[in-house]
Amino acid sequence: MYRFGYSLALAGVLLGGCRSPVRRAADILTYEEYANLSCSAPYVLELDDSTGALLYYGADHVFDPEHPQNASIQKLWERFRPTRAFNEGGDPPVAESVDEAVARYGEPGLVRYLAARDGVPVQSLEPAPAAEAAAVLSAGIPPDRLKLYFVLRAYKTFRQAKHEESPEEFVDRGVTWTSRVQGLEGPPYSGAELGALYAQLFPNDPDWRVVPGGYFDPTRSDTWLNEIARLTSRARDCHMVDLVAGAAQHGERVFAVVGFSHVVMQEPALKARFTGLRHLPAGGSRAPLKGRGDVPRVQPGCWSVTPAYTMTSSARGT
Numbered sequence: 001m002y003r004f005g006y007s008l009a010l011a012g013v014l015l016g017g018c019r020s021p022v023r024r025a026a027d028i029l030t031y032e033e034y035a036n037l038s039c040s041a042p043y044v045l046e047l048d049d050s051t052g053a054l055l056y057y058g059a060d061h062v063f064d065p066e067h068p069q070n071a072s073i074q075k076l077w078e079r080f081r082p083t084r085a086f087n088e089g090g091d092p093p094v095a096e097s098v099d100e101a102v103a104r105y106g107e108p109g110l111v112r113y114l115a116a117r118d119g120v121p122v123q124s125l126e127p128a129p130a131a132e133a134a135a136v137l138s139a140g141i142p143p144d145r146l147k148l149y150f151v152l153r154a155y156k157t158f159r160q161a162k163h164e165e166s167p168e169e170f171v172d173r174g175v176t177w178t179s180r181v182q183g184l185e186g187p188p189y190s191g192a193e194l195g196a197l198y199a200q201l202f203p204n205d206p207d208w209r210v211v212p213g214g215y216f217d218p219t220r221s222d223t224w225l226n227e228i229a230r231l232t233s234r235a236r237d238c239h240m241v242d243l244v245a246g247a248a249q250h251g252e253r254v255f256a257v258v259g260f261s262h263v264v265m266q267e268p269a270l271k272a273r274f275t276g277l278r279h280l281p282a283g284g285s286r287a288p289l290k291g292r293g294d295v296p297r298v299q300p301g302c303w304s305v306t307p308a309y310t311m312t313s314s315a316r317g318t
Contacts, residue, residue, distance in 0.1 A: 027269035028237050031219055031230055034265060041260035042072060044280040045267060046080075051274055052248030055080045058260030059107045063161050065099035070110060073257060074098070077114050082255035084247050085122040086240075087111040088262075089157070104161055111257050125258060127239040130182040135235040137183050141228055147184045148197055149228045151175055152208060153216050167209050171195075219261075237262060241269045248274070 029037075043058030055076060062069055087108040094116040095101035101109035115122035126132070136146050151174040158170050165173075172191035178184055188194040199206035202223075214220050218229040240262060247254045271277050 027272045028234070028241070029265045029268065034261065035219055037264065039260065039264050042069060043260040043263050044076070045263060045270065045277055046280050047248065047270075047274045047277045049276040051276065052251065053080075053253040054244060054248040054270075054274070054277070055082070055255050056244060056263050056266075056270070057255075057257045058263030059257050061106055061157075061160075061259060063103055063106050065102045067102070069107070070098065070102055073107065073110055074114065077255060080253065080255055082120055082253045084252040084254050085111055085115045085120050086125045086244060086247075086254065086256035086258075087122065088125050088258040090124050090126055104163075106157075106161065107257050111255075120255075123243075125236075125240045125243055125256065127235060129180075131239075132232060132235055133181050133183045136228060136231045139231055141231070143184055143186055144188060144197060145201075145224065146228060147175070147178050147186075147188060148194055148201075149216075149225055149232075150178050150181075150184070151194060152198070152211050152225075153229075155208075156211070156213050156216055171208070233262075233265075237265050237269075241266050245270060245273050 041058055041060040045054070045056040045058075047054040057073060057076065059069055059073070060067075089106075089108040092105040092109045092112055094112050095104060095109055098110060098113060101113040105112070112122060114120070127135075133146060133150075137143065151171055154174055155167065155171055158165075159167065163170070168191055171194060175188060175191055175194055179189065188197050195208050198208040198211070205211075212222070215223055215225040216229050217226060218233040220226050240256075240258065244254050244256050267277075267279075
């Protein structure tokens with residue numbers, strides 16, 4: 001059975017790093033700045049000096065065992081010889097082969113497979129469920145909207161991978177699982193109720209089964225779901241920086257794989273901690289910010305730049 005807790009990407013340790021949001025998020029790019037960049041995957045950063053060792057692989061999300069990215073990750077893993085690994089997206093189970101790991105769980109599955117094979121401790125890059133939910137709810141997002149977002153964000157990943165369940169079964173389990181998260185105990189209470197809520201909020205496209213993937217893209221502004229995506233991504237970026245930087249600063253050789261936009265967004269914050277961080281030439285590309293140079297000016301904290309949530313006509317999918 002496809003594990004909803006993994007797909008939802010709401011597992012891990014507490015969102016401790018964002019308790020000091022101005023300090024922690026100061027150098028993380030804004031989405032306005034990110035929109036001015038031209039980026040591609042793989043986007044790889046490496047640090048290997050007296051302050052620590054980090055290989056941060058910015059990946060595309062792929063489920064094709066034949067994709068060249070899989071060989072690239074494995075080659076860098078063998079060269080880097082990590083002592084600690086991190087993957088995006090919760091805690092997928094360990095597959096029996098590279099092909100199965102990628103086909104079922106994408107690049108997080110590949111990291112889990114390599115870590116299990118080589119006896120390397122591994123954990124999720126994601127914040128804890130209650131911490132991520134609290135960060136978004138504090139901005140004024142209604143709980144039923146956030147619950148719908150979490151379930152359908154997971155469903156977007158589910159429909160890309162191999163699985164045995166039907167979409168309806170997966171979403172039913174997703175609603176049950178998400179109802180255990182503090183702050184999200186209320187409605188919707190079933191997949192049917194979630195479907196009805198989605199149809200109410202998006203009357204022009206009422207079928208949640210074909211929800212556009214772009215609704216979960218934090219760089220877009222199609223609907224209010226994009227606003228939630230920006231909030232959750234900001235919280236996750238704060239948390240990821242603290243995890244990978246903290247482990248490297250404690251002497252670990254850290255190998256982490258995450259969607260490439262996260263690495264681009266977090267690069268200035270990591271450079272503020274590690275002067276020896278460099279962009280691997282074999283990776284993808286990033287054009288510098290116009291008029292800014294390679295590292296942008298310091299930005300405000302995680303939450304202070306986020307306006308309170310309001311439902312508008314466009315937020316209802318019309």
